[in-house]
Amino acid sequence: MLWRSCWKSRHKNGSGPAAACWIRHGLAALLWVCVTHLVCGGAAVGETKNVVQKDAEFDVTYNDTVTSENQTIYAFNHTVSRNKTEGVRVSVDVLSQGLESPILFVVRQKQAVLSFQVPLILRGLYQRKYPYDHVGRTLCQPPSRAASETQYFFVDVSTLSSQGTNYQLRVSRVESFTLLTDKKFSFTASPSQPQYFKYDFRDGVDTVIVKVNSDMTFPCSVMSVQDIQCPVYDLDNNVAFIGMYQTMTKKGAITVQRKDFPSNSFYVVVVVKTEDEACGGPLRFYPLRPDELFDAGNRSKLIDVVVTPAIDSKVYVMGMLFCLGIFFSIYLLTFLGACLEKKRMNKTREDYLIPADMSPAETGKTPVSPDEYGSFADNGSTLSSEAITDSATSIDNNYGYMERSLDSVGRSRQESLSSVEEDDYDTLDDINSDKNIVRTKKFLYVSDLSRKDKRVLSKKYQIYFWNIATIAVFYALPVIQLVITYQTVVNVTGNQDICYYNFLCAHPLGALSAFNNILSNVGYVMLGLLFLLIVLKRDIVHNRALVRNDLNALECGIPKHFGLFYAMGTALMMEGLLSACYHVCPNYTNFQFDTSFMYMIAGLCMLKLYQKRHPDINASAYTAYACLAGVIFFSVLGVVFGRGNTVFWIVFSVIHILATLLLSTQLYYMGRWRLDSGIMRRMLHVIYTDFIRQCSTPMYIDRMVLLVMGNIVNWSLAAYGLIERPNDFASYLLAIAICNLLLYFAFYIIMKLRSGERIQCLALVCILFTAVVWGFALFFFFQGLSTWQKTPAESREHNRDCILLSFFDDHDIWHFLSSIAMFGSFLVLLTMDDDVDHVQRDKIFVF
Numbered sequence: 001m002l003w004r005s006c007w008k009s010r011h012k013n014g015s016g017p018a019a020a021c022w023i024r025h026g027l028a029a030l031l032w033v034c035v036t037h038l039v040c041g042g043a044a045v046g047e048t049k050n051v052v053q054k055d056a057e058f059d060v061t062y063n064d065t066v067t068s069e070n071q072t073i074y075a076f077n078h079t080v081s082r083n084k085t086e087g088v089r090v091s092v093d094v095l096s097q098g099l100e101s102p103i104l105f106v107v108r109q110k111q112a113v114l115s116f117q118v119p120l121i122l123r124g125l126y127q128r129k130y131p132y133d134h135v136g137r138t139l140c141q142p143p144s145r146a147a148s149e150t151q152y153f154f155v156d157v158s159t160l161s162s163q164g165t166n167y168q169l170r171v172s173r174v175e176s177f178t179l180l181t182d183k184k185f186s187f188t189a190s191p192s193q194p195q196y197f198k199y200d201f202r203d204g205v206d207t208v209i210v211k212v213n214s215d216m217t218f219p220c221s222v223m224s225v226q227d228i229q230c231p232v233y234d235l236d237n238n239v240a241f242i243g244m245y246q247t248m249t250k251k252g253a254i255t256v257q258r259k260d261f262p263s264n265s266f267y268v269v270v271v272v273k274t275e276d277e278a279c280g281g282p283l284r285f286y287p288l289r290p291d292e293l294f295d296a297g298n299r300s301k302l303i304d305v306v307v308t309p310a311i312d313s314k315v316y317v318m319g320m321l322f323c324l325g326i327f328f329s330i331y332l333l334t335f336l337g338a339c340l341e342k343k344r345m346n347k348t349r350e351d352y353l354i355p356a357d358m359s360p361a362e363t364g365k366t367p368v369s370p371d372e373y374g375s376f377a378d379n380g381s382t383l384s385s386e387a388i389t390d391s392a393t394s395i396d397n398n399y400g401y402m403e404r405s406l407d408s409v410g411r412s413r414q415e416s417l418s419s420v421e422e423d424d425y426d427t428l429d430d431i432n433s434d435k436n437i438v439r440t441k442k443f444l445y446v447s448d449l450s451r452k453d454k455r456v457l458s459k460k461y462q463i464y465f466w467n468i469a470t471i472a473v474f475y476a477l478p479v480i481q482l483v484i485t486y487q488t489v490v491n492v493t494g495n496q497d498i499c500y501y502n503f504l505c506a507h508p509l510g511a512l513s514a515f516n517n518i519l520s521n522v523g524y525v526m527l528g529l530l531f532l533l534i535v536l537k538r539d540i541v542h543n544r545a546l547v548r549n550d551l552n553a554l555e556c557g558i559p560k561h562f563g564l565f566y567a568m569g570t571a572l573m574m575e576g577l578l579s580a581c582y583h584v585c586p587n588y589t590n591f592q593f594d595t596s597f598m599y600m601i602a603g604l605c606m607l608k609l610y611q612k613r614h615p616d617i618n619a620s621a622y623t624a625y626a627c628l629a630g631v632i633f634f635s636v637l638g639v640v641f642g643r644g645n646t647v648f649w650i651v652f653s654v655i656h657i658l659a660t661l662l663l664s665t666q667l668y669y670m671g672r673w674r675l676d677s678g679i680m681r682r683m684l685h686v687i688y689t690d691f692i693r694q695c696s697t698p699m700y701i702d703r704m705v706l707l708v709m710g711n712i713v714n715w716s717l718a719a720y721g722l723i724e725r726p727n728d729f730a731s732y733l734l735a736i737a738i739c740n741l742l743l744y745f746a747f748y749i750i751m752k753l754r755s756g757e758r759i760q761c762l763a764l765v766c767i768l769f770t771a772v773v774w775g776f777a778l779f780f781f782f783q784g785l786s787t788w789q790k791t792p793a794e795s796r797e798h799n800r801d802c803i804l805l806s807f808f809d810d811h812d813i814w815h816f817l818s819s820i821a822m823f824g825s826f827l828v829l830l831t832m833d834d835d836v837d838h839v840q841r842d843k844i845f846v847f
Contacts, residue, residue, distance in 0.1 A: 087174030112230035132192035140230035207310035220279030319807035444846035461563030486585035520812035523819030524576025602737035638729030770824030777817035
């Protein structure tokens with residue numbers, strides 16, 4: 001009939017409608033043939049395939065056999081309510097051994113499908129295969145919109161094996177599927193039996209910390225926080241697909257914010273890995289044999305999980321106020337100290353002023369000249385003590401200062417109006433003929449090493465500040481860009497193994513994961529700025545004294561050059577900024593951000609100590625920063641290549657020892673030696689004449705003692721590095737710098753006292769206070785809340801809770817105390833030689 005109607009239509013209406021009719025009926029015939037073929041084919045297969053569907057119940061174990069000729073479907077139903085989430089878990093055991101093909105289990109739910117095979121094959125490192133005959137999986141429970149409804153799900157069991165395979169199937173309800181706040185829950189997990197649970201944010205709580213603990217270090221496991229959606233990624237090979245995750249051994253913690261989960265709830269997923277290499281454990285099997293199955297053994301792990309509320313906004317505000325309050329109080333104490341000192345000096349000035357109606361004989365006091373009074377009045381505090389020129393103080397000075405008229409100085413400050421060119425640096429045109437004689441005298445005085453033009457030296461040392469300011473800009477900008485990228489990667493991927501936080505005390509703010517570790521670095525910046533203000537005050541007072549042709553400023557005390565002090569204050573501020581950048585995402589690749597300016601601070605402090613009594617021969621800014629750049633270069637090489645690399649440690653130790661010897665020679669001979677082809681001949685000549693031909697004592701005994709001690713310390717550190725080869729090369733390098741700085745500082749103090757000088761009260765208080773603060777700071781530093789020398793999971797074993805205001809941890813306190821200690825150390829360098837401000841430079845020893 002269909003074909004005939006098309007034929008009639010063809011003759012009646014022409015070719016167009018008829019063609020469409022032929023096509024339409026042709027497709028219908030083709031579809032009918034295909035359906036018939038499929039039905040017949042299905043019938044043919046169905047004749048050998050037996051499908052059995054069974055109504056099944058919860059908490060009943062089903063023992064059955066499956067082959068390629070039969071398939072079993074288990075039908076389950078349960079009631080789901082909107083306000084209650086009930087977990088359902090499917091557990092399967094395969095009882096047969098040596099299977100041709102695995103058994104496939106497919107769980108069909110209303111809005112999700114879960115499938116897995118048994119034995120379950122999980123892959124490890126280098127594609128090793130681990131089979132698991134016992135598998136347990138929790139079914140994803142999509143939220144129900146109805147108040148209560150009955151949902152059905154089916155478990156299909158099939159295989160391609162022609163032999164009968166015995167298995168056990170059990171479906172049960174999960175007790176305590178929903179986690180409660182502040183209530184610990186314990187469970188057991190394994191690679192083939194992962195576990196996950198649900199947590200609902202309670203009212204008034206916007207942030208929680210999910211803590212997972214275990215008494216077992218291994219097997220290695222992964223904890224993950226995922227949104228409420230299906231499927232749930234709960235296997236070793238897919239747990240990192242979504243959400244936040246981290247590896248763990250004994251401890252793990254993830255801070256979760258409500259804003260990241262629109263459903264106001266999330267899943268806590270715990271997966272045990274097939275191997276322990278990610279957690280720092282050994283690889284059990286080696287070498288790899290392709291397609292071989294390895295027995296992983298018992299990898300079950302008992303785990304505790306607890307969800308606790310995190311801090312609220314009030315604690316954030318209290319933490320910020322506390323942090324700022326500490327350092328503003330130091331500003332206030334500094335200001336009050338300056339005011340008290342100014343008041344004391346004003347009172348001293350009044351005691352020596354002569355009333356207009358009394359003669360000097362009636363007062364019994366020496367008259368004060370107008371020049372002396374003007375110099376005295378300009379002094380406001382000990383922070384500007386360079387300008388003090390009180391004649392009575394000068395007369396009573398312990399170092400026998402004798403007054404000389406300004407005319408005898410022969411200085412004209414009109415020279416300061418002329419420009420100073422860089423070509424003038426390090427020139428001694430007036431004493432070129434006796435430079436070697438002056439600098440190689442057995443007993444040197446500051447006047448011998450401060451003969452260059454003060455304008456030249458001031459400009460030379462100001463370059464330290466401008467160079468470090470330029471370095472800071474070019475260094476900080478890419479660092480900030482990089483750490484922002486790090487934080488973005490962490491937030492996007494959810495991989496919390498990238499950054500080594502103290503996860504038990506990491507308080508997020510905005511996109512930052514550990515705001516408290518960043519905030520605690522503000523002290524370096526604030527105290528660095530305060531130190532710059534103090535140095536600026538001293539600089540202004542000193543320049544005023546120079547303009548007045550003040551005798552003290554011109555011919556007495558340690559020559560005042562403030563460029564290195566400005567550089568030190570800038571370095572302290574940059575240390576705070578770069579330490580904050582490092583703590584955005586702390587790890588071994590960016591640890592140099594935290595240490596680079598520590599090297600600079602140590603180097604600048606040593607240069608400043610040396611410059612105090614060697615102003616003419618101190619290193620230029622270009623040389624100093626080039627050497628510090630070399631230190632940072634080796635720091636990078638050590639971090640990247642130094643771990644366990646014997647060749648690197650040999651090369652570094654040799655360079656360390658050679659640098660120590662060259663620096664020792666430079667310091668001993670005050671730069672009056674040459675490194676050329678005749679150096680070996682001259683060394684042998686000195687050894688022969690001074691030690692073999694006759695046993696003579698060193699000409700500069702004090703310098704020799706310092707250099708011998710320095711060489712012993714540095715050779716010992718080089719030997720330690722070569723033998724132990726510590727993993728944390730950056731800290732090892734910093735330890736070398738700090739040891740040398742402390743050694744030189746101790747030598748300076750000892751020689752100062754040995755030379756008959758004294759330490760004034762302010763400097764002594766700074767020294768004692770700084771030593772005490774450094775002691776407490778180092779105590780908190782060595783608590784070691786995390787370490788990138790180990791794997792992220794091993795590092796988390798050192799994590800601890802907050803100890804201050806529920807906001808700051810031990811490392812934050814280290815930041816507080818170390819910034820105060822560095823500030824105090826700078827004040828020590830600034831004030832330790834104030835006692836010789838009224839002593840002629842030809843009476844101040846060089847050491």
